[in-house]
Amino acid sequence: MDTIGVGLIGTGYMGKCHALAWNAVLPVFGDCPRPRLVGLAEVDADLARSRAHQFGFERSTADWRSLITDREIEVVSITTPNAFHAEMAVAALEAGKHVWCEKPMAVGFADATRMADAARKSGKVAILGYNYIQNPLIRQIGHMIDEREIGEINHVRIEMDEDFMADPDALFYWKSEASSGYGALDDFAVHPLSILQVLFGTPTRVFAHMSRPYDDRPTQDGGRRRVETFDIANVLFELGGISGVLAVNRSAWGRKGRIAIQIFGSTGSIVYDQERMNELQIYKAGQGAQSGYTTILAGPGHFPYDRFIPAPGHGLGFNDLKAIECRELLSAIEGREGRVVDFDAGLEIERCVHATAQSHAEQRWIDL
Structure with a gap:
């Protein structure tokens, strides 16, 4: 695949980390599809527009469900508070999207189980944001x-x-x-x-x-x-x-x-x-x-x-680990081995x- 459509839900600290990773992954690695930053969702429409401009997304919305159903989006980053992970991840998987969800997986074990079941059933790649392993x-x-x-x-x-x-x-x-x-x-x-x-x-x-x-x-x-x-x-x-x-x-x-x-x-x-x-x-x-x-x-x-x-000795940083994680996700999506959770x-x-x-x-x- 030459390009991949990306959606982002949530634009706080980890949302920004995901946006930086999506923007950096191709220049750094050169062996993955070009991310096309299609849509961004936030609870407030004005904030969504502002963040979309800052992060490089084509459009924005205050309704995350409309982002999930957007046909041009193939993979969804979920960086919202923990309590929303399960609902959003399951909805994205059921809509045929790959998922990159921040940790922890869910507040309750039943919700985490539901997420894993949805991922298996969908056949899509679904990973969690454990970037320190990268x-x-x-x-x-x-x-x-x-x-x-x-x-x-x-x-x-x-x-x-x-x-x-x-x-x-x-x-x-x-x-x-x-x-x-x-x-x-x-x-x-x-x-x-x-x-x-x-x-x-x-x-x-x-x-x-x-x-x-x-x-x-x-x-x-x-x-x-x-x-x-x-x-x-x-x-x-x-x-x-x-x-x-x-x-x-x-x-x-x-x-x-x-x-x-x-x-x-x-x-x-x-x-x-x-x-x-x-x-x-x-x-x-x-x-x-x-x-x-x-x-x-x-x-x-x-x-x-x-x-x-x-x-040697010059040092990588936290956001570099997120870019590595993004590359591993894209490798898994393309059917190659990916070092992911x-x-x-x-x-x-x-x-x-x-x-x-x-x-x-x-x-x-x-x-x-």
Whole structure:
């Protein structure tokens, strides 16, 4: 195919990320159809028109359903709040569109299951926005594990922390509503779980505890409203003989975009932190008592870094990962192999999320 018609629903932070990716994917990779940015939907018609002009879309609408049924649109990006994902994704799939939906898949497991069923029935490509797995150095970690560079893996620790909800005086907003999900567990933990999935698989057993650092938050009218979600979650897990710890926190002062991974094996260990996303560290046993970790900088040898920059050490960014994800989606649409989290794989992440929430509620180990 020479071109592909694109629709976008939602124009906030992630909507802009998708728009940037659709605009960048062909210039960066050169081996995919040319995206034709056909239509954009927002709740407000004036905002929709403004965003369409900024993002490069041909037309706009305040009715997302009209975008779904537009015959010139072949793939739909869904970047709306979590509660709308299921309805929009199922409608798009039933209308014969491919779908690129932001994470988490849905607020409820039944809705996530409905989405996966709709994707299978449609025969269309439907993926979730887990762009951190696209980092060239996450791919490199997978290669190092496959090559047994640190021996037999026995323990994994993975953390995700940000501080956008750290201020107790910040106003209440939708991420503190129960309708958005559990909180950090499905807003955040799904990203580390996607990395675990591509490197090792999905946990088979979990034990969890979630907490609220603040019981309520101020509202616009000067009152206070009870926080209904959990901003902190800690999980013990087992995965194919590997023991693990997953810790996530949306109220961690000083942390801006941290996904920290420590992988321990029989002959060494690997360390990575998303806040320093262009480097990883490896330690190999037998290097002497005074030895430490060796730092590896991302470079052209770590595909697809070379498609962006011809020299090592210059660094990729978050939006570059989204462009890589867009390319992988287009590869899957064209029938080629794509490094994506499709709706079936996403459903397994959701299964783990809901089992973890059940573990917290019942205070016991849950088998998946």
